[in-house]
Amino acid sequence: MQNPIICAVDTTDIAAAKTLAAQVRGHVGSLKLGLEFFTAHGAAGVSQIASPEFPVFLDLKFHDIPHTVAKAIKATAAIDTFLMTIHTAGGKAMMQAAAEAVSENAAKTGKARPMVVGVTILTSLDQNDLSSIGVSLQVSDQVVRLAELAQASRLDGVVCSPHEIEAIKRACGKDFKLIVPGIRPAGSEAADQKRVLTPKEAMDRGADYLVIGRPITGSTSPAQAAKEIFASLK
Numbered sequence: 555m556q557n558p559i560i561c562a563v564d565t566t567d568i569a570a571a572k573t574l575a576a577q578v579r580g581h582v583g584s585l586k587l588g589l590e591f592f593t594a595h596g597a598a599g600v601s602q603i604a605s606p607e608f609p610v611f612l613d614l615k616f617h618d619i620p621h622t623v624a625k626a627i628k629a630t631a632a633i634d635t636f637l638m639t640i641h642t643a644g645g646k647a648m649m650q651a652a653a654e655a656v657s658e659n660a661a662k663t664g665k666a667r668p669m670v671v672g673v674t675i676l677t678s679l680d681q682n683d684l685s686s687i688g689v690s691l692q693v694s695d696q697v698v699r700l701a702e703l704a705q706a707s708r709l710d711g712v713v714c715s716p717h718e719i720e721a722i723k724r725a726c727g728k729d730f731k732l733i734v735p736g737i738r739p740a741g742s743e744a745a746d747q748k749r750v751l752t753p754k755e756a757m758d759r760g761a762d763y764l765v766i767g768r769p770i771t772g773s774t775s776p777a778q779a780a781k782e783i784f785a786s787l788k
């Protein structure tokens with residue numbers, strides 16, 4: 555993918571999602587469709603947006619026993635996706651089962667094998683939240699630990715905050731893909747994102763893909779916003 559920008563389509567409105575897809579196509583590398591869209595419209599809805607030429611990031615964050623996660627991933631075989639997510643907290647066997655399931659799908663369908671990346675610690679959780687579930691490590695150390703476990707389980711990368719990019723690349727190497735939300739172009743509203751970096755800063759630190767929602771979707775011209783963000787990377 556020439557363009558690392560993935561536009562987050564955070565809506566259940568399929569008409570709005572299709573309009574946005576038509577507007578930004580050509581100015582972003584891909585679109586992210588997540589739990590809210592998938593719960594409302596299922597695989598058939600995703601297939602109204604995704605195509606072999608424009609595969610999407612299917613962000614369903616699977617977390618269950620290895621058998622169930624593998625079955626869920628096999629059920630996505632018909633969807634044109636280049637990237638999907640599971641929770642690293644599901645453990646090594648679950649991550650390995652997920653990695654195998656995408657390979658099996660690719661072998662069966664002849665489509666390119668999507669990358670499977672892990673969610674480490676949700677950025678909505680802080681140190682107190684981790685303590686309350688019995689995790690005593692610092693958030694940043696726990697994130698790196700889970701990224702290393704994801705790599706040992708043959709995942710292709712992890713989703714991480716812009717502030718974790720360098721530590722994870724140091725621990726896991728440059729080929730381990732980092733998908734980074736929490737991005738704000740200079741001068742734009744941070745809204746509920748607390749620790750943001752600009753698109754260029756995140757790329758300079760080693761991000762592979764930038765997940766950007768409202769700075770594009772909330773703009774009066776999503777195409778122009780995406781174009782300007784892409785230009786700012788150079």
Ligand code: C5P
Nearest residue numbers: 562564677735736747765766767768769
């Ligand atoms: O609108 P905004 O650019 O903040 O959207 C970012 C997207 O990335 C949303 O879909 C959000 O759910 C997702 N995300 C995030 N922070 C994470 C993981 C995912 O903002 N740690």
